[in-house]
Amino acid sequence: MIEQQIRTPFTDLVGVPHPVVQTGMGWVSGPRLVAGTANAGGLGILASATMTFAELEKAIIEVKGRTDAPFGVNLRADAADAPDRCRLLIDHGVKVASFALAPKPELIATLKEHGIVVMPSIGAAKHAKKVAAWGADAVMVQGGEGGGHTGPIPTTLLLPTVLDAVDIPVIAxxxxxxxxxxxxxxxxxxxGVGMGTRFLLTRDSAVPDAVKELYLRQGLTDTVVTAKVDGMPHRMLRTPLVESLEETSAVRRLAPTVRRTVEFKRDAEMSWLQLARDGRSMKKAQGRSLAQMALAANTPTMLKAGLVDGDTSAGVLASGQVVGVIDDLPTCEELIDRIVTQAAAQLRRGAGYVV
Known part of the structure; x- marks a missing residue:
């Protein structure tokens, strides 16, 4: 790991030398990738939404066995067991709790009381203002170029509006x-910056090599945003499966939707009651329709098929547009070292323009 070259309010807040965050990608951000990022001086974030409670605890313990550096865990704020998972972070001394949705003020307060940095991901300036008022320590804002669930506004326009709205550290x-x-x-x-696809395409990522090679062959126009997978805008690779989903009617998608919902229930070790409670929370928090909630249960199963099992014919592959400009598989350390070195040189060069 190289020496610290760039110091920001985020590096001070979290206690890492480099302002680079590896985002919490379901089925991708496991202990090996998180520890690799942490040991390289960035902030690695475990993705817990695709883990059972027991799997999350095991993953946290494994990360701690691989690194002494700070790391984070991404949580679903609307999950029925969110308070229990937050207690797990407290008990194990995890440094950062990140959230895909805004956590309740009392949950933020509990985490902060135990010295945990709270960093929700947001998609609009008004959401950033809300969580900042509730006590969030930082926010991550993702523009439309990003992979997975995304919005329509590009980072270059969304970022300035968020920066104008809050005075806490913002990760782009x-x-x-x-x-x-x-x-x-x-x-x-x-x-600082957060990156998902770039960290997926590292040697520390556990994604199957054949899937990584498929990503590396993609161009800038080879992703698509579709709501046909889980009812919400979702950026992924433009695979034959995704194209078929785009062309298939809702009636013909019904049977596969039910089958994958049953698979998700089994893999998550959830009862039908727990699944219904999570669905109700999702409906309340996000305003999704019943059809969208049914589709949402498909996402973990379809992502697992591609990103874990390597079955690109049966799975979907979340990806940012940035996949079109990535052509190598460095280690996390090699990646972060060159990003920070290049950024520092760029900033010094830019300072020379000031008269």
């Missing part, structure tokens, strides 16, 4: 892959 995500992007985000006023 969506479209970042190198030091020039980090330098640009810092120049906007962000305190």
């Amino acid at each position: 995500a969506g479209g970042f892959f190198d030091g020039r992007g980090l330098a640009a985000a810092l120049s906007y006023g962000a305190a």
Whole structure:
């Protein structure tokens, strides 16, 4: 790991040398990738939404066995057992709790009382203002270029509105892959960058090699945003499966939807009552329809098929547009070292323009 070259409010807040965050990607952000990021000086985040409670505890213990550096866990704020999972973070001394949705103020307060940094992901300035008022320590904002669930506004327009709205550290995500992007985000006023697809495509990622090679063959126009997988806008690779889902009617998608919902229930070790409670929480928090909630249960199963089992014919592959400019598989350390070095050089070069 290289020496610290860039210090921001985020690096001070979290206690890492480099302002680079590996985001919590379901089925991808496991202990090996998180520890690899942490040991390289960035902030690695475990993705817990696809883990049972017991699996999450095991993963946290494994990360702690691989690194002494700070790391985080991404949580579903609307999950029925969210308070129990937060207690797990407290008990194991996890440094950062990140959330895909806004956690309740009392949950934020509990985490902060135990010294845990709270960092929700948001998609609009008004959401950033809300969680900042509730006590969030930082926010991550992802523009439309990003993979997985995403919005329509590009990072270059979304980021400035969020920076104008709050005075807590802002991590910019969506479209970042190198030091020039980090330098640009810092120049906007962000305190660091978050990257998903770029970390998926590292040697520390447990994604099957054949799947990584498929990603590396993609161009800038080879992703698509579709709501046909789980009812919400979701950016992924434009595979034959995704194209068939786009063309299939709702009636013909019904049977596969039911089958994958049953598979998700089994893999998550949830009862039908727990599944219904989570669905009710999702409906309340996100305003999804019953059809969208049924589709949402498909997502973990379909992502697992591609990202864990390597079956690209049966799974979906979440991806940011940045996949079109990635052409190698470095280690996390090699990646972070070159990003930080390039960003520092870019910032020094830019300072020379000031008269």
